[in-house]
Amino acid sequence: MIWNLAIGLTGALFAGSAGAFIPADRGELVYRVAGCENCHTDRKHDGARLAGGRKLTTPLGTFYTPNITPEPTTGIGRWSEADFRRALRQGVGPDGRHYYPSFPYTSYTKLNDDDIHFLWRYLRSLPPVRQANKSHELPWYLSFRPLLAIWKLLFFTPGAYLPVTGNTAWNRGAYLVNGAAHCSECHTPRNKLGGLRQDAFLAGTLEGPEGVVVPNITPDKKYGIGSWSKADITQYLSTGSRPDGDYAGNLMAEMIDNSLKYLPQTDMQAIAEYVASLPASANPARKASKVGRQRDQDYY
């Protein structure tokens, strides 16, 4: 519903986008924000778009993303829209197998029906690529997928996002942060079983994907982004430029370049509104190079 409103205001959104290209197709917009291309394209090895094969190194093992082009044998060409919806909402494949949460269905479950529909339609419009999927490299005890049903009982709450306040911008921000943009998948620390620690929501982690340190983005003044204004957050989402003059690097720069910069300005402002309203967490998740430095309160 909120998406309808956003798309309905197309003229205003385009005008407010600070000159950035915003996809006219709603499905492409969802696709961009969800960051599908970031994980499902092996850019490092010049892989074809969405043909999978990107290596994701995590503390639990190494995952290889699958081919999600509409190719019938190696991609998702034989899937129905209902299969696709089930994958995003329930984390279950058409063959009934549970997905590992390296595929962030724990966030995508919050996407509304319309967004899933338009995303599906957009993916179907892209060129098919025949490329076989690679097997994950996991310890033997994690290779038994039925165990994931137990994991889901413990750490997964399926269901689309439901507005919790009358503040439209805040709701929109919450929808994007918790659903499509799946911010918490990287910015929230995980417990030993890989579940997100809701007591430290967006508080950063030293054990992020691909071994990177992921910063605390709660409004904590010392360890988070409490000193950032909402305009600073908006600028960061659109350009990667931090108020201290530093720039986003690595995975976040990728997320900005391929995803977040495509958001309408109103959506970036909605994210800022939501993030600034969260409880501050004094979790000192910082890069080794930032620890103990005079300016450390300015970093993350």
Place this chain on the structure above:
Amino acid sequence: MNRTHWPPIMAALGMVSAVAYAVDTDEIVKYRRNLMDANGGLMGACNAVLQNKVSDQTRLAGFAQALGTLNRNIATQFPPGSASPDSDALPDVWTRRAEFERRAKDAESKASVFGKTPSAAAFADLSAACKGCHKDFRK
């Protein structure tokens, strides 16, 4: 000198070299971090002025010139063997050296343009060069 003295002497020399090397690596990492901090501070200040968050237009030219100087020959601050767990530089700095040097030259050129003409457009070009390099070569 007795031949039996050579092994311990060589071992001692090796240890001294290793320590000297470690110190050099630490120093270069600290030095380039300071350069990048200086870069960041100036970029943040220029951004604030160019976006009219503060009214300090008179200093903009000086900040821009300093950025032009700071960004000369950046790649030389990343010599072979200067990777360190304390450094934010990714191994790609050394394994994809030609590309890294090309990007560093690009940043240098954009910083030089901004140094001579401190406009919002030149700043945006320099920002894009900074982010592009951080995306592929920094943790």
